[in-house]
Amino acid sequence: xxxxxxxxxxxxxxxxxxxxxxxxxxxxxxxxxxxxxxxxxxxxxxxxxxxxxxxxxxxxxxxxxxxxxxxxxxxxxxxxxxxxxxxxxxxxxxxxxxxxxxxxxxxxxxxxxxxxxxxxxxxxxxxxxxxxxxxxxxxxxxxxxxxxxxxxxxxxxxxxxxxxxxxxxxxxxxxxxxxxxxxxxxxxxxxxxxxxxxxxxxxxxxxxxxxxxxxxxxxxxxxxxxxxxxxxxxxxxxxxxxxxxxxxxxxxxxxxxxxxxxxxxxxxxxxxxxxxxxxxxxxxxxxxxxxxxxxxxxxxxxxxxxxxxxxxxxxxxxxxxxxxxxxxxxxxxxxxxxxxxxxxxxxxxxxxxxxxxxxxxxxxxxxxxxxxxxxxxxxxxxxxxxxxxxxxxxxxxxxxxxxxxxxxxxxxxxxxxxxxxxxxxxxxxxxxxxxxxxxxxxxxxxxxxxxxxxxxxxxxxxxxxxxxxxxxxxxxxxxxxxxxxxxxxxxxxxxxxxxxxxxxxxxxxxxxxxxxxxxxxxxxxxxxxxxxxxxxxxxxxxxxxxxxxxxxxxxxxx
Numbered sequence: 001x002x003x004x005x006x007x008x009x010x011x012x013x014x015x016x017x018x019x020x021x022x023x024x025x026x027x028x029x030x031x032x033x034x035x036x037x038x039x040x041x042x043x044x045x046x047x048x049x050x051x052x053x054x055x056x057x058x059x060x061x062x063x064x065x066x067x068x069x070x071x072x073x074x075x076x077x078x079x080x081x082x083x084x085x086x087x088x089x090x091x092x093x094x095x096x097x098x099x100x101x102x103x104x105x106x107x108x109x110x111x112x113x114x115x116x117x118x119x120x121x122x123x124x125x126x127x128x129x130x131x132x133x134x135x136x137x138x139x140x141x142x143x144x145x146x147x148x149x150x151x152x153x154x155x156x157x158x159x160x161x162x163x164x165x166x167x168x169x170x171x172x173x174x175x176x177x178x179x180x181x182x183x184x185x186x187x188x189x190x191x192x193x194x195x196x197x198x199x200x201x202x203x204x205x206x207x208x209x210x211x212x213x214x215x216x217x218x219x220x221x222x223x224x225x226x227x228x229x230x231x232x233x234x235x236x237x238x239x240x241x242x243x244x245x246x247x248x249x250x251x252x253x254x255x256x257x258x259x260x261x262x263x264x265x266x267x268x269x270x271x272x273x274x275x276x277x278x279x280x281x282x283x284x285x286x287x288x289x290x291x292x293x294x295x296x297x298x299x300x301x302x303x304x305x306x307x308x309x310x311x312x313x314x315x316x317x318x319x320x321x322x323x324x325x326x327x328x329x330x331x332x333x334x335x336x337x338x339x340x341x342x343x344x345x346x347x348x349x350x351x352x353x354x355x356x357x358x359x360x361x362x363x364x365x366x367x368x369x370x371x372x373x374x375x376x377x378x379x380x381x382x383x384x385x386x387x388x389x390x391x392x393x394x395x396x397x398x399x400x401x402x403x404x405x406x407x408x409x410x411x412x413x414x415x416x417x418x419x420x421x422x423x424x425x426x427x428x429x430x431x432x433x434x435x436x437x438x439x440x441x442x443x444x445x446x447x448x449x450x451x452x453x454x455x456x457x458x459x460x461x462x463x464x465x466x467x468x469x470x471x472x473x474x475x476x477x478x479x480x481x482x483x484x485x486x487x488x489x490x491x492x493x494x495x496x497x498x499x500x501x502x503x504x505x506x507x508x509x510x511x512x513x514x515x516x517x518x519x520x521x522x523x524x525x526x527x528x529x530x531x532x533x534x535x536x537x538x539x540x541x542x543x544x545x546x547x548x549x550x551x552x553x554x555x556x557x558x
Contacts, residue, residue, distance in 0.1 A: 066104040
């Protein structure tokens with residue numbers, strides 16, 4: 001290591017004199033020392049102050065530039081050397097060198113920048129601001145036959161693509177074409193995997209999704225799926241998963257999804273459909289998720305329901321009832337929920353027997369499945385009185401809903417259960433449904449729902465409670481009392497922050513409660529008249545009118 005000290009002293013002198021032959025000899029000695037003991041050598045390099053000299057030596061004209069960049073790349077493998085490299089002002093001259101024509105200079109420069117900025121979002125952001133992305137994309141295009149340079153570019157893309165700020169710059173280059181072209185040439189699993197690692201973060205950006213679709217990535221992915229579907233090799237199974245997951249990710253963009261749907265006649269859509277009946281769980285999952293993504297607008301949903309997709313999804317769910325795959329259940333239910341949104345699809349899906357299939361999962365203990373099951377049923381019964389009545393009289397379902405209304409650990413399941421309870425009453429307007437919900441102990445949950453932080457849920461609860469009061473007040477009276485409904489209504493009316501529709505529906509409900517002696521007395525005791533009379537001058541006309549009507553009703557009844 002004494003030799004190293006001599007080398008560093010000599011290097012300082014030759015760096016100042018710019019004698020290239022001696023400089024090259026010193027750099028070779030340094031690289032040798034780094035290969036033997038990187039950490040100790042790096043410490044001595046830092047202590048010598050030689051890094052500051054490197055900044056001025058990194059010029060395109062010098063024959064030693066590649067070796068200097070190589071030394072920097074080696075020392076920057078150590079975390080403690082990265083800040084000293086930045087402080088020595090090495091980033092700017094290294095970035096300039098990315099315009100070099102020399103492939104060895106490019107390779108070592110890329111390595112040096114990659115190691116200095118490794119794991120540092122702020123330094124990577126600095127590189128992005130200095131415009132390295134378009135430069136690297138150009139390099140990939142020019143040097144695609146140089147395996148080492150290609151790999152360097154891919155590693156850099158993988159790191160930079162994790163930053164949100166990079167996506168816009170990537171989108172303004174032809175990265176999609178370059179990556180797809182490169183992908184088509186690869187046969188080795190490891191090389192493909194490297195490209196996948198760049199594609200996945202880039203494909204989160206909608207503009208790049210569309211560029212990848214237009215560059216033909218989807219065809220490559222479908223080919224991989226076809227090649228690997230029957231293999232039981234670990235690498236092939238992993239690649240099948242990556243390819244099908246990426247396919248689903250591309251469908252999350254509205255434009256890319258619509259382009260691939262092609263009016264339901266597209267080759268891609270047809271191939272994805274064929275995944276659903278397959279025996280491969282990964283493909284079933286990707287197929288169901290893809291359908292859920294295609295089902296993001298009414299036109300697509302209507303076309304798919306008319307062309308038999310519902311039956312395929314029901315068959316898939318039937319295969320996963322007993323000890324089924326939870327992710328497949330969740331994905332298939334997501335697809336059915338989305339398909340049930342257009343009004344014209346509801347009756348068709350109901351007559352196809354979707355509710356019966358969905359109810360088979362009522363015993364599931366998995367919150368994601370419970371959540372999608374509830375959402376699917378809620379979408380199906382919207383404005384479908386007969387279906388709402390049939391479900392509302394299903395005691396097992398109502399009891400499970402009441403149980404899930406208390407799932408405090410799973411806010412989504414709790415919210416959806418409340419909303420479905422309310423929907424069963426609002427859409428069926430049935431006394432039998434109300435009785436079933438009262439008997440199962442559901443009233444208190446609807447009253448609590450009226451205090452939700454979400455206006456839409458408050459409203460749904462108030463409308464359901466008004467229907468209960470109008471149709472079955474005697475049955476529900478005790479539960480409404482013990483849930484302190486009157487006090488809650490008084491609070492909603494007195495609170496200036498309550499939305500106009502909340503005030504309006506609270507007054508409608510207050511009037512409906514007058515038919516009960518005990519609840520009427522509670523209304524009188526709480527001086528509702530004072531609160532209601534103030535609302536007569538409310539800026540919202542409907543609220544003001546309802547306040548006048550409610551005031552008259554309260555005055556007459558008092």
